[in-house]
Amino acid sequence: MEPVLVIHGIGNRDQHAWSQEVQELEERFETVTGNSTFQFIPVYWGDLAAHTENLDACMPDLEPAPSFSVPRVNPQNAKVTDLLNLINRLPAIVAAPIKAQLEAALNQVAGDAVRSYLAQQYQTARVSNRHMITTSLGDIMVYQRNQAAIQGRVWEVLKAFDVRKMGYGTSRKSVHVVAHSLGGVIAVDTIIRGKLPLHAKSLTTFGSQFPYFHLVDPRPTVPAYTGEPIVMPPQLKRWINLWEPLDPLSFVASKMFQLSSGKPVTDIQVHPEGGMTELLQGYHYTHGIYWQTRELLDALKENLLK
CATH class of the missing domain: 3.40.50.1820 (Alpha/Beta hydrolase fold, catalytic domain)
Known part of the structure; x- marks a missing residue:
């Protein structure tokens, strides 16, 4: 042979x-x-x-990733709409810095939420496929x-x-x-x-x-x-x-x-x-x-x- x-x-x-x-x-x-x-x-x-x-020794301990959904919001009932209407009644010199601070705060909160979700999803996939x-x-x-x-x-x-x-x-x-x-x-x-x-x-x-x-x-x-x-x-x-x-x-x-x-x-x-x-x-x-x-x-x- x-x-x-x-x-x-x-x-x-x-x-x-x-x-x-x-x-x-x-x-x-x-x-x-x-x-x-x-x-x-x-x-x-x-x-x-x-x-x-022993791969778990170098992997983070994570809870299962939560499902991610964006709730539907009715702009007419949203508190932020009332707040913006109130701000818009203020003199421009006062309203401008408030809007800038509000935009920055909303951007930070949204970024933190999305970043947390993506990190959880990524690490869950990483651990699952180790x-x-x-x-x-x-x-x-x-x-x-x-x-x-x-x-x-x-x-x-x-x-x-x-x-x-x-x-x-x-x-x-x-x-x-x-x-x-x-x-x-x-x-x-x-x-x-x-x-x-x-x-x-x-x-x-x-x-x-x-x-x-x-x-x-x-x-x-x-x-x-x-x-x-x-x-x-x-x-x-x-x-x-x-x-x-x-x-x-x-x-x-x-x-x-x-x-x-x-x-x-x-x-x-x-x-x-x-x-x-x-x-x-x-x-x-x-x-x-x-x-x-x-x-x-x-x-x-x-x-x-x-």
Whole structure:
């Protein structure tokens, strides 16, 4: 069996569920292609990612946000109308400073009320979504600091598979790599690193941020982007990158990178199935949409079988 490394992205904390997802992807690939010579191997690094326990220790204690409504006011019965009528009867030299003070006071009261409401709503949303935020932004922060250990997990998994010491992942025996989200960043970083780079026969990324990461934080082992495509190291033989328009965490790669063979990186836009119901349910917006798409299976066929 030939190994296919599958690396997950942000927010994954269930190793068993991850292994099942990879197994299901392998089964769908075999069903579509009739090819059973590949073993899809899950690379799990969630235990090295951001800690999500005790988040309440840094969050404010808040009561549930109250509903916000503006009562209807009849100007004819409003006391402020009577007050303004009274002020308007005063000489202008007296009325002007009173109106100015009244306007300032009303502005302050209204501002305080709206500010208090918005702050309550924002903090409530922030506290309610603390785990989701931590397992996304937090995972990115932890990876940036702990790259060596997380990239090392790729090699640990590969060596556990390579019991016959065939040299999988080295220049002797390059491997196929499939990676989602931040897993794509981990994969490319492991491929291009200076010491013990991973040799990839093919790379399939989807919903990945490596192009963006390299723009804002250029990796030292490949040139920074200056307007011309960056030639990737020869240990990366083929790269197909999937992206979806409603996924804010997906980026294209073909504008920035090309393979050492001179061939371009292939970008493929994903077109999810489903109609208005799925769209309104958020199906088309989810970052994890790629797993069930035809485009992913087509990309795997292209990368693994050709």
